[in-house]
Amino acid sequence: MSENGLTPRQTLLVWSLLGxxxxxxxxxxxxxxxxxxREQLEARRLIKVSRQARGALLLQLDDKGWAWAAAHLTDAxxxxxxxxxxxxxxxxxHLEQHGETLAEFVGPLPEGAEPLPRSPRAAGRSASARALTPVGMRRKIGQAYLAITGGKTGESALLRDIRAHLSAFDxxxxxxALGRILAGDKKARLMRINNPNALTAADRExxxxxxGEPFHVLWIMP
Structure with missing residues (x-):
């Protein structure tokens, strides 16, 4: 077992999922x-395991798994x-040189990608019900922001408009995803409108x- 608590074989399984x-x-x-x-990685909350149609097991990296991978790229x-x-x-x-995160480099699943042919029940689900990684949702927010600002960064976008562009998601x-931005996104910020007279009912909603401290604006740095 390595210093990070995973065996080389378990480490390889994490990389297989990242790939x-x-x-x-x-x-x-x-x-x-x-x-x-598999069970040890699940117990450590690095992966999630769910049973799919016909008993197949779907393995997914959990948030802790993404964070672990980013910190252990050179492990055995x-x-x-x-x-x-x-x-x-x-x-x-490369990531260190360019200030890029591992999750940004890997990117989200292609939109609509399914690990198995969908069952009749799954076929009726909306986009919000399909598996989407945190990175994928962050990218959706970035796309909505750019659509609102005309492709410009360094501009303010109201969350009411962001939510309108993301109406397919619950x-x-x-x-x-907004909580992840607030927790420490390197490129995005949430801001408040402190003047209550400048807020509309839609802004509040x-x-x-x-x-208890509402944020109303998304800002992404150039």
Missing amino acids: QRGQALQGAILPEVVKAD VPPAYQVLRAWLGLLSA RVTVDD AAYDPA
């Missing part, structure tokens, strides 16, 4: 997933995979209000 943008059916992962490794992998370790080292250097999903 598929954070989720994959267990049967599609090579080398074959060992049950003990099984001896047969040293080429992978060399490439991960280059990736680590409020909880959008709020979760659309505000992100995690603790």
Whole structure:
């Protein structure tokens, strides 16, 4: 076991999921997933495991898994995979040089991608019900922002307009992404409109209000 608490084989499983943008059916992962490794990663909340149609298992990186991966790009992998370790080292250097996060580099799943053919129940779900990584939702917010500002950064965009552009997603999903921005996004900020006379009913309704201090504006730096 390495200093990070994962075996090289468990580390390799994390990279396998990253290579598929954070989720994959267990049967599609090579080398074959060992049950003990899967259960230990799930117990540490690095991955989530859910049962799909016909008993297939879907493995997804949890938020803690994304954070772990970003901090351990140069960790040991099984001896047969040293080429992978060399490439991960280059990736680590690239991210540091360009100030890019691992999640931004990997990117979201292609829109509408499904790990299995959808069942009749799943076929009726909206876009908000489909699996979307936190990075994917953050990218959706960025796209909405640019649509509102005419493609410009360094501008203010009202959350009422952001929510209108993201109407395909439920409020909880959008709020979760706004919470991540508030928690420490390097490129985006949430701001308040402190003058109550400048707020409309729509502004108040659309505000992100995690603790009784509502935010009304999104700003993304150039």
